[in-house]
Amino acid sequence: MLRLKLALLNVLRNGRRSFITLLAIQFGVISLILMGGFFTSMYEGMRENVIRSQLGHIQIYQAGFNQFGSQQPEDYLIDAETLHKVTKLVESLEQVELVTPRLNFTGLLTDGNRSLAVVVEGINPDKESLLSSAVKLTAGEDLFEEDTDGALIGDGLFKSLNLSIGASLTLMATTADGSFDARDVTAIGAISTGTREVDNRFMRMNLQHAQALMYTEGVTRLVVLLNDTKQTDEVMALLSQAFKKQGLALELRSWSDLADYYHEVVNLFDGIFFVVQIIVLAIVLLGIVNTMVMAVMERTQEIGTIRAIGGTRSEVMGLFISEAFILGLIGSLLGVIFAILLAQGITAAGIMMPTPPGSSQTYPIRIFTEADLLWQNGLFGLLIAVVSSIYPAVKASRMVITKALRFA
Amino acid sequence: MTVVKLQGVSRYFPVGNTPITALDKVDLTLEKGEFVVLRGASGSGKSTLLNLIGAMDDPNEGEVFIHGMALSSLSDKQKSQLRSHYIGFIFQSFNLIPVLTALENVQYPLSLQRVANKEGKYRAAQALEQVGLADFIHRRPNQLSGGQMQRVAIARALVTKPDIILADEPTANLDSETSKQIMDLLGSLNRNTGVTFLFATHHDFVLSRASRILELKDGHIVKDEPVQHLNLVNQIALGEEVG
Ligand SMILES: Nc1ncnc2c1ncn2[C@@H]1O[C@H](COP(=O)(O)OP(=O)(O)OP(=O)(O)O)[C@@H](O)[C@H]1O
Numbered sequence: 179m180l181r182l183k184l185a186l187l188n189v190l191r192n193g194r195r196s197f198i199t200l201l202a203i204q205f206g207v208i209s210l211i212l213m214g215g216f217f218t219s220m221y222e223g224m225r226e227n228v229i230r231s232q233l234g235h236i237q238i239y240q241a242g243f244n245q246f247g248s249q250q251p252e253d254y255l256i257d258a259e260t261l262h263k264v265t266k267l268v269e270s271l272e273q274v275e276l277v278t279p280r281l282n283f284t285g286l287l288t289d290g291n292r293s294l295a296v297v298v299e300g301i302n303p304d305k306e307s308l309l310s311s312a313v314k315l316t317a318g319e320d321l322f323e324e325d326t327d328g329a330l331i332g333d334g335l336f337k338s339l340n341l342s343i344g345a346s347l348t349l350m351a352t353t354a355d356g357s358f359d360a361r362d363v364t365a366i367g368a369i370s371t372g373t374r375e376v377d378n379r380f381m382r383m384n385l386q387h388a389q390a391l392m393y394t395e396g397v398t399r400l401v402v403l404l405n406d407t408k409q410t411d412e413v414m415a416l417l418s419q420a421f422k423k424q425g426l427a428l429e430l431r432s433w434s435d436l437a438d439y440y441h442e443v444v445n446l447f448d449g450i451f452f453v454v455q456i457i458v459l460a461i462v463l464l465g466i467v468n469t470m471v472m473a474v475m476e477r478t479q480e481i482g483t484i485r486a487i488g489g490t491r492s493e494v495m496g497l498f499i500s501e502a503f504i505l506g507l508i509g510s511l512l513g514v515i516f517a518i519l520l521a522q523g524i525t526a527a528g529i530m531m532p533t534p535p536g537s538s539q540t541y542p543i544r545i546f547t548e549a550d551l552l553w554q555n556g557l558f559g560l561l562i563a564v565v566s567s568i569y570p571a572v573k574a575s576r577m578v579i580t581k582a583l584r585f586a
Numbered sequence: 587m588t589v590v591k592l593q594g595v596s597r598y599f600p601v602g603n604t605p606i607t608a609l610d611k612v613d614l615t616l617e618k619g620e621f622v623v624l625r626g627a628s629g630s631g632k633s634t635l636l637n638l639i640g641a642m643d644d645p646n647e648g649e650v651f652i653h654g655m656a657l658s659s660l661s662d663k664q665k666s667q668l669r670s671h672y673i674g675f676i677f678q679s680f681n682l683i684p685v686l687t688a689l690e691n692v693q694y695p696l697s698l699q700r701v702a703n704k705e706g707k708y709r710a711a712q713a714l715e716q717v718g719l720a721d722f723i724h725r726r727p728n729q730l731s732g733g734q735m736q737r738v739a740i741a742r743a744l745v746t747k748p749d750i751i752l753a754d755e756p757t758a759n760l761d762s763e764t765s766k767q768i769m770d771l772l773g774s775l776n777r778n779t780g781v782t783f784l785f786a787t788h789h790d791f792v793l794s795r796a797s798r799i800l801e802l803k804d805g806h807i808v809k810d811e812p813v814q815h816l817n818l819v820n821q822i823a824l825g826e827e828v829g
């Protein structure tokens with residue numbers, strides 16, 4: 179009780195020094211929370227963007243598609259009957275927002291002068307517009323079911339072909355039975371998925387039109403959108419169980435299985451965050467060790483006195499570590515509070531980020547202050563404070579008593 | 587009862603090539619209830635002797651026994667506990683903890699012994715009353731005079747009921763009037779509590795309270811004599827010597 183009070187009084191004793199120590203701890207906690215929160219929001223933005231522009235949460239394929247489909251995609255299509263059955267089954271799950279079919283193939287798009295290889299996606303426009311909410315229309319109008327021959331052209335492709343809205347184009351492709359066919363399409367709009375690579379060679383058209391071109395009634399995949407990304411694993415398990423039970427030869431991929439680029443970026447930025455953590459740790463540690471050593475030196479005679487009147491070495495160590503603990507606790511709490519306020523301020527300010535590499539969209543800086551991030555970094559601040567007191571505390575506890583007492 | 591025993595204790599300090607001999611083969615026994623004054627010129631080894639008895643320093647030769655325990659056999663922690671329970675210290679510059687009140691300063695050694703807060707407060711208040719500071723218990727050191735601070739320090743040394751209180755020139759920073767009051771206090775505490783005092787000083791007026799006088803010279807005890815009951819005239823004469 180009194181021993182703890184002494185630690186507290188010692189913290190208050192040199193206000194300026196305690197203030198500096200508190201600042202150092204707060205600096206560490208705030209910078210880590212802001213950075214971590216920004217990264218979290220960036221990860222989330224990337225994740226949701228890739229889910230809502232390309233991948234959905236879960237994709238369902240004919241069994242074998244992922245292994246062999248790239249050689250003979252036409253052999254691994256989901257047939258119309260299975261499509262119907264699976265759609266029903268998936269829609270019956272409460273976690274599912276929607277499920278929509280896609281037929282993918284590569285083709286050659288020509289405006290009469292030039293031809294470009296394109297990745298074609300036959301879609302159900304009504305459902306797809308809900309799923310692909312992150313796909314932005316950059317020119318023209320959206321696709322509807324009535325636009326039999328309408329096509330949405332990736333805006334990179336749109337530009338490189340020098341197209342204008344309403345332009346007539348011809349799309350050629352190898353059909354499911356191996357022959358060659360062509361259809362006329364009209365460019366009714368340009369779209370951007372947010373990924374430049376994709377936008378340079380991507381187009382969308384009505385599923386029926388695509389199926390007619392391919393001479394098939396099947397689809398490449400079914401894309402499932404969930405109410406919440408967190409439900410992905412749970413629904414994956416439910417579906418694979420249900421497919422097995424019904425004897426459906428299908429396979430599943432989650433957005434995470436498909437989003438290689440997302441994982442690469444996350445790994446890279448986690449690495450950066452780790453390095454920053456070490457740097458912050460070093461700065462704060464040195465700052466606190468320095469002020470603590472000063473405090474120990476100043477109180478040399480007092481340390482001698484405590485030892486003379488019966489305080490053990492661990493008593494002295496405990497005293498200085500308690501002081502650091504108190505400072506760490508206050509500093510971390512203040513750090514967390516200020517970090518939340520700053521995060522809200524920065525998010526509210528809506529500052530725009532420069533376009534990230536490989537992306538074609540800008541977005542405002544947002545900083546997420548999730549509970550995990552807050553307590554982990556708060557605890558980190560507290561630990562730094564305690565760890566940095568260990569050396570000064572040991573130094574204090576090892577003083578030669580008679581020398582310490584003579585110290586004036 | 588023997589409280590302190592030194593057997594052939596020597597202490598050298600390495601200064602340059604030739605070590606200084608601060609104490610040279612000292613034998614000494616202190617009995618319970620004695621009021622021993624340790625005299626000697628500056629550098630004669632008084633502080634060195636007190637530090638050794640106080641288990642804060644180790645001799646190069648010989649052995650120090652406190653309460654029958656050989657200090658050389660004790661760990662640092664055990665020495666701390668020995669100091670806590672058997673020894674009280676009074677310092678020249680009082681050495682109070684500035685952030686604590688008088689009461690808390692006196693309670694602190696008890697809390698080092700893990701005495702419960704309530705009991706500690708009670709015993710600290712009692713000790714402060716014994717030294718005549720009942721009205722000042724909530725003051726901090728910087729709100730007290732030198733004499734009052736030394737009384738707080740005396741209460742702090744007393745509160746754990748030690749066997750022996752070691753005082754290294756406790757009046758050196760006080761004016762002579764206050765010094766005499768402090769000496770009177772220590773004398774009466776010695777009579778009332780039976781605690782042994784070992785008191786290093788070069789003030790002569792202290793001698794009037796002594797039951798035994800030790801004199802150190804160049805690390806040797808050159809004089810060790812009991813003080814017979816002094817008569818009143820002598821006491822006054824000695825007291826006025828200083829005033
Ligand atoms: N830590 C030390 N290092 C070196 N020499 C020391 C040390 N402590 C004491 N000495 C020497 O030992 C001798 C005795 O010193 P000590 O402090 O015991 O004397 P003292 O009688 O207390 O003197 P004073 O009246 O000045 O306090 C002196 O010569 C002193 O210089």
Ligand SMILES: [Mg+2]
Nearest residue numbers: 632633634754
């Ligand atoms: Mg001395």
